Structures are given as C-alpha cells and as structure tokens.
Amino acid sequence: MSVFDRVRSPQDLKALAPDEVAAYCAELRAFLIRSVTATGGHLGSNLGVVELTVALHRVFDFKTDRLVLDTSHQVYPHKVITGRGDRFPTLRRTDGLSGFMHRGESPYDTFTSGHAGTAVSAAAGLALADKLRGIDDRRVVAIVGDAAAASGATFEALNDVGQGDTNLLVILNDNQWSIARTVGAMRKYLNRIRTLPAYREGKGELHEALGSVPFFGDRLSRWAGNVKEAFANAISPGHLFRELGWTYFGPENGHDVHRMEQLLLDLKRVKGPVLLHVVTEKGRGAPDKGHEAAHAVSEPKLPRPAGEPQPLLAVEPVAPVVKYQDVFARTMKAVMDHDPRVVAITAAMPSGTSLDKVAPEHAERVIDVGICEQHGVALAGGLADAGMKPVVAIYSTFLQRGYDQIWQEVVVQGLPVVFAMDRAGIVGGDGVTHQGLYDIAYLRTFPDIVLMAPADPPELDRMLRHALSLAKPSAVRYPRGGHADAPLAGNDTPVRTGRGELLREGKDMVFLAYGNLVREALAAAEELSEVGIEAAVFNARFARPLDTRAIDRFLESHRLVMTVEEHAIAGGFGSAVLEHIATLPTPPQAVVRVLGVPDQLVWHGEASDWRERFGLDARGLAARARRELTALASRPSEDPSHTTR
Template identity: 45%
Template sequence: MSPPPATPLLDRVRTPSDMRNLSPEQLKQLAEELRAETIHTVSTTGGHLGASLGVVELTVALHAIFDTPDDRLIWDVGHQAYPHKILTGRRDRIRTLRQGGGLSGFTRRSESEYDPFGAAHSSTSISAGLGMAVARDLLAPLGKGKGVGQNVIAVIGDGAMSAGMAYEAMNNAGALKSRLVVVLNDNDMSIARPVGAMSAYLSRLISSRPFLSIREVMGRLARRFPRPLAQAAKRADEYARGMLTGGTLFEEMGFYYVGPIDGHDLDHLLPVLRNLREADEGGPILLHVVTQKGKGYAPAEESADKYHGVVKFNVVTGEQVKAPPGPPSYTKVFAQALIAEAEADPTVVAITAAMPSGTGLDAFEKKFPRRIFDVGIAEQHAVTFAAGMATEGLKPFVAIYSTFLQRAYDQVVHDVALQNLPVRFAMDRAGLVGADGATHAGAYDVAFLSCIPNMTLMAAADEVELMHMVATAAAHDSGPIAFRYPRGEGTGLELPARGTVLPVGKGRVLREGSTIAILSYGTRLAEAMKAAEELAAQGLSCTVADARFAKPLDTELVERLARNHAVLLTVEEGSVGGFGSLVAQHLAHAGLLDGGLRFRPLVLPDIYIDHESPKKQYDLAGLNGPQIAQAARDALGRETTARPARA
C-alpha cells in the first residue's frame, strides 16, 4: 500500500467554510490535493473512482462559491460524491467507505447535513431540487426555512439525463419558474461543442448580472409589443444564443442555458458560478460543464469503464487487486446461458437499461450486436419496449437489477402482465448486495411481482439452476416470466452447454427427513442444507426442498411437507410478502395451519440493512445456516426428538 499523499492545504479544510477565503490559485492547489486524496482513498477501500475524479474541480468550485449546507447541493446518483464527502467534515472517516459501520458509497441524509438528499438510483436530483426550491419560496414569506436568498443546486451527469424523470422535472421547473441551478456534468455523451476561451467568455457574459438584467428589461419591453412581435423577439433571443452555445433544447424547456465550459478549469468555473449565485431573479438555470471521467489519474483516463467501479488497487501501477480465481459469477453464467439460447433461437433478444457490463450483456453483444438494445437509464421505456417486441413474436429478455426494476413497476403491470405478453425478466442482484448497501439490495421483487396476475416467478438455487431457468424462460410463451439470481460467484458446479427446460410450477426435494422441513426459494438453499446437517447432528431428521417456483406454487410439494413434518420453514432472501406469504396463504386455505403445524417463514427483516460483508448481512437477517437451524429448534420448543408425522 502506498503512503498517503501530502496534502498541506487540504489538511486545513475541515468544512467548506474553510475554503471561502482561499485565492483561486489556492483552490487549484486544493483540487490537486483533493484528487490525490480521492485516488489514495479508493485504492484502499474500492468504490466508484472515475466519476469522483471527474468532478474534483467542480466540487471545489461549488463549495467555494455557494454557502453549503444552507445552500442545498444535490448530487445525482452519488457515484461522484467522494470528493464532496472529503470536503464536508468526513475526511477522517473516508477510508471507511462502503465498509460495515463506515460511510456510505452514496449521499445520505442521516450521514451529514451537507447531504440534503440521499441518492443511489439515477435521475432524481432535479425533481428533489425543484421540491426544495418550491419549499423555499413558500416558506420564506412565513419566516421559515432558509430564506429567499437560498440557492438550490442539482448536479446531474449526462448519463442520468437519459432518464425520462429528469425531463419531467425540467419541464415542471420551466413552468414553475422557481430559481434553481442545474449543473449538467457532460463527461460521456459528447453533446457539447468544443470548449475553449471563447466559450468561457460567452458563458461568463451571459451568466453575468448585467446581461441578465438587460435580458429582463428587453423581455419587459417585448411584452409591451403586439403578441406576434413579442414572440418573435423571444425566439430570436433564444435561437441566437442557442446557435452560439448549443442550449436550445434546454431553453425550450424554460431553462436559462449557460455553457458549455471546461469543468476542470477553475478560472472558468469560479466566475460563472459566482454570477449564477448572484442571479437572484428569474427562473431555473442550466449550467453545462464538460468533464473527463478519471481526470488526473492516467489509468482511469485511459479506461473509464474499467475504473468506474473498482476494487482495491495499486496507486502507482493502477493494477486492481484481483481475488483468487473462483467459480464464475451468476451474472456471467446468465450471459452464457442467454447466448446459448440465442444461438438456438434467432428471435431471442436482450435489453439493458445502461448496464451492459453490470448485467453481463456485453458478452452477448459481442456475439449478437444487432440483437441487444441499450436504452439508457430508462427502465420504464425498457419494459414497454420489450412488450412491443413481444407482440410481434420476438423473445425479449430484460436484464435488470432487481432494485432498478422497481422503477418500471407500472409498465410491468399495465404494459406486460395485463396483456399477458411473454416478456422475460432476468433480475440480477436479487437479495443483499454487500458494500452497495440498502439502496441496491434486491429485497422486494418477489413481493411486488407475485401479486400480479399472469406472472410466473422463479429463483435459482445455484448456477446450474440459473441456466435451466434461462432455458425455461426462453421456452415460455404463455405470459410474462421472471427469474432472480444474486450478486457474486456461483457454487462451483460444472455447467452444461445449455440449460434444460424445467416443468413449470414444480420444485425438487434434495434431502428426506421426518421432523423438520425446510423449503428454500433461491440461493439460501446451500445454507438450508447446512442447517439440516446441524439439525441431524442433534438427532432432528430434516427434509430440504428447493421450491424453484414461487408462482405457480408447487402446492403438492407444499402440502406434502406440511402433512409429514412437525415444523415447516420457508427460507428466502426477500421481504415480507414474498414466497413465505404465498405458502402461508395456501396452507391457510388448505386447512393445514389448523392441525398444529409450526410454520415459520424466514425472510429479510423489516429494516434497511446497511453496507457490510455479505456474510454479516445474512447473519443479521437470520438467513445463514446456524440461524436457520436455530429457527427450527425454536419452532420445536424444548423438544429435540423427532415427532411422528401427522396423517
């Protein structure tokens, strides 16, 4: 591990107020030290590096010019917020990022007053910022809030601007005309014209108080003209500036556009931000800054995707610390299985919402570049887009993290299930996700999908089962079907060349016993088997079964387990209202809860589980082998001998 960098100026900054008397040259030095500190931090903790390095100068400038935390600074997603955390009183804990009891990898209201809005999902910043601006405007006359001079600044990346929610918020902001500053961090889409001295000059000019005042005066005069002349004057102003700066789209949505400017040049950033701070009249403003992911660290500049999210790495060489070779990840197995299906069936296509590598579909793209569709951060569109494909006979697989599928729930219900369209949902990151914490945990998909008519639900117990479920989904043409699988490596089983279609709605029994039955749904099956071994060592005979399907439920298997055992446990890595609830409902209707059966559904607790190692997370949830065994013993009470089966 390399020694920490020398940071004499950064050492003097405890909070942003310590920056506001620094000269521009000192702020430049501070930015360099902040970049070095960020690189060293992430080299020891892992996390999101490239995005954070891309906003170092922007972070320094925003905190130097605006009066945070009274002025509200909102970071969209939060991938880029590590420099922000260092400058806002959290430097002494920055090397606890994403570790148990440490700082979150994203912004979080409970962590700091400098985080006015928590984020980890994309494209929420403008909506939240507009809400804060409207609250300021309504509360100030009542003598409440921070007052009319409070600024609200939302920083959103160009990738997040691909989501419809961002445009919905901008449309609303343009109509309300509340004072709000949106900083568009353009680091990938190349929507900007070349950035240089002339652009910087124009940006300073059009963001200045005299220019804004002249524009307002001309606007008032234009309103005294006949309506056609007034409209023509307004259009002439907007299009003239749009031709110079490229901001016509944002102007049409009601924003005053400034930019593009170099997001790494403090000589450009500071005067423009100062002008925007002093622009105390008018509606929303969009500042367009152009940055580079990984700026200032050569390995990250050369490979932005590779250094977006990193594990621990060597600062000097950039080499990431690789874990010892192990079984392929579930994500990789899914991709291999889907490729096998696509090779056999030319109607199989794949859809991702800006996550081709995260979902493994980058491998699919190499084989079938015309049969994969990245729709951007637009989960709602992705689902309805797939529905349209399904109407015409294609077999769309929507590969999406469980936590992100939440964003498209209405489309799943209205556009897919209601029409009984055979869209296939591959839900990655189902269950707990370690260092990414509660914002990315796939806790709710079983509950929110199982209540939808026409839906078929599967959960893979291991990587071979995952391959079978991909094959089953490909063959399933009678309605929507979804399958879930976790983050991380598989169990090391030998994989077939292609999965086998499973009988829909049928589980399997892996171990026969007589006293306790454990019915697992998903990858807690291995822990259920460990629990059975522990119970057997104590003289308690245990059956273990893999449900495979939550819907349709294998009612024959459920009833057999309930009739022939004293205790029935269901185990799943999902919330209340999921698989266990479906089993309980069936048992109740079948009258099998009336005869003394001790039924216990084991689910994720009704709390948000913070970032931690997966083992500790599942210990907390009570879903590892020892906790499952203890739940069985608790259900039996003090008795430890086998009970006779009920008729």
C-alpha cells in the first residue's frame, strides 16, 4: 500500500515517519493533478500549498484549532487530508464536493469562504472569542495568498490586530506573484533562533539587565532595542509588518515540508499576532505550468468511459459557441480604438473578463487594480468626473465589495460609469460565494441608474455602445459563456433606454423575460405551441427603467403574465414589475407570476441543474405556464390574483 493510500485522516498523517512525509506530498500532488485535470477546478493554487498544508496538519489539530483560508480555492490538499479524497470525482458538481471551504461539509472547515481579503478579519474574530472566553489551549491560523495580501480589507485587519495581543498566526503564502522573494543564510539563521521561546525570554532579560545600570541603563536598553530593530530591518523584508505590530518570520521555503513542520512547531508557542511569510510556486509539478500559474479554473477533461467504443467516422462539427466575454472584448477594443476617452478597469480578473485580449493594444487604458474593488469603482468615478468614459469590468458577485463607492463616488455624482457585470446569474462550480444573483436588487434602488441585460451575445455589443453614450451611471449584466446556436431571430433592433422588444406574438399568455433566460422563454413558447397554447415572448432588456408602456399593454391584453429572470426573486426584475403594478390606478385583469431564484442559498453545481430545479429551463417554464392557464380556466376572469409564487 502506498503512503498516500495509508492516509485517510489527519491522525494518519501525524503517524507517518519523517522520512515518509516527502513521499506523501509527492503522491498527494500527483493525485490532485489526476483528479482536477478530470473534473476541472483551481489546480495551480493547490499544487503550490501541498507541503504547507501537510505540515500544518502534522502540527495542529484542526478539529480543535481553527484554520481559515483566504478565498479558499487552495483548499484541495486540506480536503484530501481530512478524508474527502474519495469524493473528488464530484468536485464542483451538483450535490458534490465544494471547491472551497464549506462549513456544512466537514468539521475541519471552520469558515465558508470564496472572496478574497477576509481571512485575517475572520480569524481574528475567532481568536478574540477564545481570548474573551479564557480559552488558551488552541490556535487560530489564517492563510492569505495571491493578491489577497494587497487587499484593503487585509490591511485593515493587519492594522487592527497588530495593535493588540490576540494569539493569531497568519501565513502569507507568497507564490511570487505579488511580494518579492528574498533569500540569505543570515536571514534563515536569525528567523530560526527568533522562533525559540528561550530567545524571546532572553531578549526581555537583556533589556531588564541593561535597564538596571545606574543613570545610563534606560538609554542603553533603548539603544540596544533600536540597534536590533535597525539590523533586522536591514536584512529582512518584514519591516512593514513589524511596524503594524506583528512578529514577522520569513521568507521561508514553503516546499520544504520538514522545515515548515519544525517552524510551525516553534511558532505554535509564540504568543500574540505572528506573521509567517512563505514562498511557494504556483502550479508546482503541473504539466502546463504556464496555465496553472494563473488564477484560472481548469476546464474538465473527462475521459471517455471504459468500454465505450471510440468513434471511427468523423462527426458533424459542432457550431462554435459565441461567448459574451468574446463579444465584450471585441466591442471594448473597437470603442477604445475609436475613442481615446474609454478606459477599462478590472479587479484582478483581466483574463476572466477578457480584457487581457484588449490590453496589448491599449495597455495604458486597461487598468488592473488588483483585489481592490472599492478602489476600482472610486477610480472610475474620478476618471468619469475628469471627462473619461470608464468601463468597470467586474464579476457580479465582486461588485458587491464596492457598493458604497457605487453610491457615493458614482451615483451621487451622477457620473457616466459603465459597470460590465460578468458572471451574472447562476455561475456553476464556483458556488454560493460567487453566484451573481443579487445585482439587480442591490443596484435598482439607486436613483437614475440604468440597468440592462442582453438576451444573446450580439445584443451585448449594442448595449455596451448604448451605455457608453449615456450621461449617467449604467450597468449591463451577462452570464459566463454563451450559445452555440444562432442569434435570436428578431433581436436586432437598436437599443433605446427603457424599451424592450417583442420577439414572439401570442394571445394566451406572455413571458416577460430578462437577460439570458429570453432564450429559455422562446423554447418554452415553442413547446407550448405544440399543445395549442400561444405564448408571446418579450425581451425586456431593461430592469430600470422598465418598459412600462409595453408591460401595461400586456396586462390588459393577456390573462397570464410571467416574468422570468436568472436572479433572486426578492428585489429582482419581477419585483420591479410588481412595484409598477402597485402604482396603477386600477388593478389589471392579468394574473402575474414572478419566476426566478427562490429565497435560498444556491450552492455549487451545473447551472443547468439549478435552472431545472427552479423551473427556469424551457421545460419548467412551459409546465408552469400550463398549470397556471389550467387554473385560470376554472377561475372567473374578473378575479385577478397577483403573487410571486
């Protein structure tokens, strides 16, 4: 039996002989490469923390001690060590293993996470709670990696915690993408002796002895402290952290598992806020290091099932998928070629938003602010105030992090900033922390902002150009990926603020569809036509301002109106329609139903699976329409009923 197969729990890992640990790390890394290559996921970041994670589990007991991972996309080794290796074929799948820390999945997962910059704060809260309760027999460890170390939220936490005496160990996982690497034998030696309790106690005794010298004692003590500090600053890069009040150690080789284990054993006894700086290699051991060094989610490469015959004849080619991200990149390049005032801003996602395809020709006007959404939004406000045309390309879930800046720096100023909200709707494998299901609700409460969503990728081009022509804030939401079939028939008219487009006539009912579910509504209407039901489909285009003239016509001409959106029902497009209905002088005859994502957390899994569960796919929409029309057939026409269920 291999070393890897013998480890099914942290206790098994602790039982390994020292000379077996390196072999286990190699086999764990090989397992991750095989598994994640098949399922897809964040491979590079996990390959970089194998030795660090193994050392942590050999030193700490994370059923008692607490481990908090920033972002937590580097959680895979932790999951394998804590007994979840057998579930890796289900990674990021519906009802399968989460790709992030998940409190409901294991007692070893202390804190559910997915966004960056929050680990130090959350860990500090856990450590402070222990201190206030008088618990001193466990430690709290936070790992901060990638660009999260430069996040404003991280520095807020470092600044606050460093002023106290809370026992907290923060490990800065430097994969050489943000903080510069430093080497030196003296640095290793000094860091080693400074971890020893005897040295820390001896340092205090030295100052006490110097302080006892008559007249010059206090001065000698201060001088000794200043000399030590100046010397440390000269040879170690941790001056910033020490100034913030942290005891700093590093940089250390994060792939030397024996050194990591020895160092962590020593640091476990050090009191107060401690920061350990380790240097790792993102994508270590991966066949394609170039790809895995980037913050990217590998696409699954599932093999053909065993025994299934391989195709001998050429298959009919599949139509290429037209992606929203590709359309966004082409449009941005075109408008930036034409208008030097257009500036693109992203928050550490140039590849995900496809701005990396625009940057080579417009490097000065494609700005990556890192994981600093607040800064990015406020920067856009300043640019707009100076006459530029900023486009903030950002995932829907991450725009939440700049909410106050949207309000004060953009909306209050009435500035023409365009928010291009990628990954809107159900995102799939990234799961609950990344769902783009709340942007309509958190934006449409703002006065005089324009909210729109394209029904297909070509419409995104027209909406972006329209947004850039406005003299006010605007936001365009669109999902990841695209469609392999042709653009929607009839969906090619110019975009006008607050005006939708009727794509299909029908006298029995109407789907008021918003965004990417217009396509599902059209398919549902086609299915309904097969049973003699004529359903109209209206591409709403705008959630603010609504096309109230069209909505009012439908309310008078149809007995059933169903709003459809891939967004939380609470506060979404359908809610806006109901709010409009409440302002009408007389209730309409139509029954209104609001279809969207119900009031619940949406976890990881295929987006298509979740649409089916929520009845938001074509079959579900058609079935709901049939049920509602059947109920209406037995109800007097003068008995309207408005509900969101």
